[in-house]
Amino acid sequence: MIQDTTILDCYTDEPAGLGVPPFVGVWPRYVAGLSEREPTYLTIDDLRWIRYLEHRPDAVIDPPVGRTHIEALNHTRKAEEIRHILETTERLVIIAGVQTPGKYLSARPGTLREVNKLLTSFAVRKVLTGPVLTAGTQVRGGVRPQLPQAEDYEELRPFVFDSYEELQPFALRGATLIGQMPNMPNRIAEIETGRGCPREKGCSFCTEPLKHAVQWRTARHITEEVRTLMDLGVRAFRLGKQSCIYSYEGGDPQKIEAMLSALAMLKPAVLHIDNANPAMVDERRTELFVRYLTPGSTAAMGIESFDPQVTRANNLNCPYEMAFEAIRTINRIGGVRGENGCHALLPGINILLGLAEETAQTLDRNLAALQQIVDEGLLVRRINIRQVVPFPGTALYEQAGQRYLRRNRRYYRAFIDEVREEIDRPMLERLFPIGTVLKDLCSEVHNGGTTFLRQIGSYPILVAVAERLPLGERFDARVTGYMRRSLTAERVR
Numbered sequence: 129m130i131q132d133t134t135i136l137d138c139y140t141d142e143p144a145g146l147g148v149p150p151f152v153g154v155w156p157r158y159v160a161g162l163s164e165r166e167p168t169y170l171t172i173d174d175l176r177w178i179r180y181l182e183h184r185p186d187a188v189i190d191p192p193v194g195r196t197h198i199e200a201l202n203h204t205r206k207a208e209e210i211r212h213i214l215e216t217t218e219r220l221v222i223i224a225g226v227q228t229p230g231k232y233l234s235a236r237p238g239t240l241r242e243v244n245k246l247l248t249s250f251a252v253r254k255v256l257t258g259p260v261l262t263a264g265t266q267v268r269g270g271v272r273p274q275l276p277q278a279e280d281y282e283e284l285r286p287f288v289f290d291s292y293e294e295l296q297p298f299a300l301r302g303a304t305l306i307g308q309m310p311n312m313p314n315r316i317a318e319i320e321t322g323r324g325c326p327r328e329k330g331c332s333f334c335t336e337p338l339k340h341a342v343q344w345r346t347a348r349h350i351t352e353e354v355r356t357l358m359d360l361g362v363r364a365f366r367l368g369k370q371s372c373i374y375s376y377e378g379g380d381p382q383k384i385e386a387m388l389s390a391l392a393m394l395k396p397a398v399l400h401i402d403n404a405n406p407a408m409v410d411e412r413r414t415e416l417f418v419r420y421l422t423p424g425s426t427a428a429m430g431i432e433s434f435d436p437q438v439t440r441a442n443n444l445n446c447p448y449e450m451a452f453e454a455i456r457t458i459n460r461i462g463g464v465r466g467e468n469g470c471h472a473l474l475p476g477i478n479i480l481l482g483l484a485e486e487t488a489q490t491l492d493r494n495l496a497a498l499q500q501i502v503d504e505g506l507l508v509r510r511i512n513i514r515q516v517v518p519f520p521g522t523a524l525y526e527q528a529g530q531r532y533l534r535r536n537r538r539y540y541r542a543f544i545d546e547v548r549e550e551i552d553r554p555m556l557e558r559l560f561p562i563g564t565v566l567k568d569l570c571s572e573v574h575n576g577g578t579t580f581l582r583q584i585g586s587y588p589i590l591v592a593v594a595e596r597l598p599l600g601e602r603f604d605a606r607v608t609g610y611m612r613r614s615l616t617a618e619r620v621r
């Protein structure tokens with residue numbers, strides 16, 4: 129048991145599981161559950177905030193001119209309290225690990241270098257945990273991961289549990305930690321439904337098979353945790369901590385329905401999913417997700433490449449035709465607009481750059497496939513393109529490292545620009561026609577007189593309103609135009 133503990137949340141982003149605000153990851157909750165008494169909760173933003181104030185005592189997080197300082201936005205308390213906690217805590221459990229780095233609207237994950245530097249003036253016992261202990265962390269795509277140096281910490285402490293039966297009391301007890309998290313009514317809790325990768329041999333780049341053997345969490349355990357969190361005021365949930373939600377309990381539709389229907393009975397405001405393996409997408413399972421989830425959900429599919437050569441070389445799980453079949457199936461069943469202005473359930477596509485055997489033609493093939501999606505009239509909620517980070521222990525790290533990234537990097541900018549202009553733009557017009565009213569948007573950050581808002585859920589569209597609205601509140605807005613990967617809109621409520 130950890131005692132007299134302070135948690136320092138530097139945020140996590142893994143192939144299975146997101147813990148960057150507004151998402152509340154499982155790591156801080158589980159670690160809190162290990163403690164006899166509830167630990168104090170701090171974020172990397174707290175460390176940055178006290179440092180800012182040392183240099184500029186009049187610093188403000190959301191200045192009237194320029195951008196909101198997202199790197200300190202999720203601070204939890206006053207500077208003097210943060211300092212007092214760091215000066216008096218017995219041990220500081222640092223949670224870190226970004227292994228699928230993305231762009232984050234209203235938070236910035238901490239790096240190991242940063243956190244160690246910010247902690248130099250505090251004589252605190254540092255315990256490092258989180259995904260970082262498996263293969264490292266990196267907040268930028270396409271570069272080497274940062275690996276923890278044992279001498280920088282008093283302890284490197286993996287958080288391990290053998291079974292979900294063993295985890296359950298910690299998960300339930302740790303739920304109360306959300307009471308210390310900032311902006312709570314606008315947060316969404318990541319919920320774990322399983323771990324490990326059901327494929328015999330994983331994809332070349334992925335850290336998930338390195339971490340766990342496959343195990344599914346029972347519907348009873350999942351529902352119990354969601355109920356506990358709802359009792360504490362959480363209203364939005366994403367079934368995101370698993371490699372593929374369609375594979376839950378081996379893909380058994382009865383078990384999927386038992387889990388989803390039990391959750392839907394609790395009537396959360398948002399119930400969404402994340403990862404889906406295209407090989408497991410079929411009509412029956414998709415119907416279940418559409419029936420029980422709240423609208424605006426995304427089944428994010430790690431297609432990674434539409435080039436058969438790259439698919440083979442990296443043992444990817446999705447041949448070209450299979451990807452299209454999955455996209456068509458989800459469109460057929462989930463492509464109906466819900467009352468919040470979004471479609472019930474749409475596919476998302478992940479494209480990964482820098483995989484083994486990638487050539488300039490790979491990018492052409494990717495673009496042609498995405499163009500085919502547009503030409504077929506299909507809907508895709510978002511296309512995520514990122515440069516791979518070859519993490520130690522993965523086949524990609526052993527076999528190719530950064531070779532393909534180095535060779536092909538010069539092509540990436542043009543490819544991404546083409547996707548954003550030629551694919552995203554017509555897709556956005558199709559997804560959110562002018563006049564569509566999007567409900568319950570949360571105001572997250574400012575840039576001068578513009579407010580950026582999103583619905584709470586998995587992969588919500590970014591909406592810009594040319595008004596300086598108070599942050600952390602909910603609004604409805606009507607779509608008026610399109611920007612790169614986002615919408616402009618006018619407030620209607």
Ligand code: SF4
Pocket residue numbers: 143324325326327329330331334335336337371405430445
């Ligand atoms: S299917 Fe591939 S990307 Fe998904 S968890 Fe398994 S190894 Fe990782």
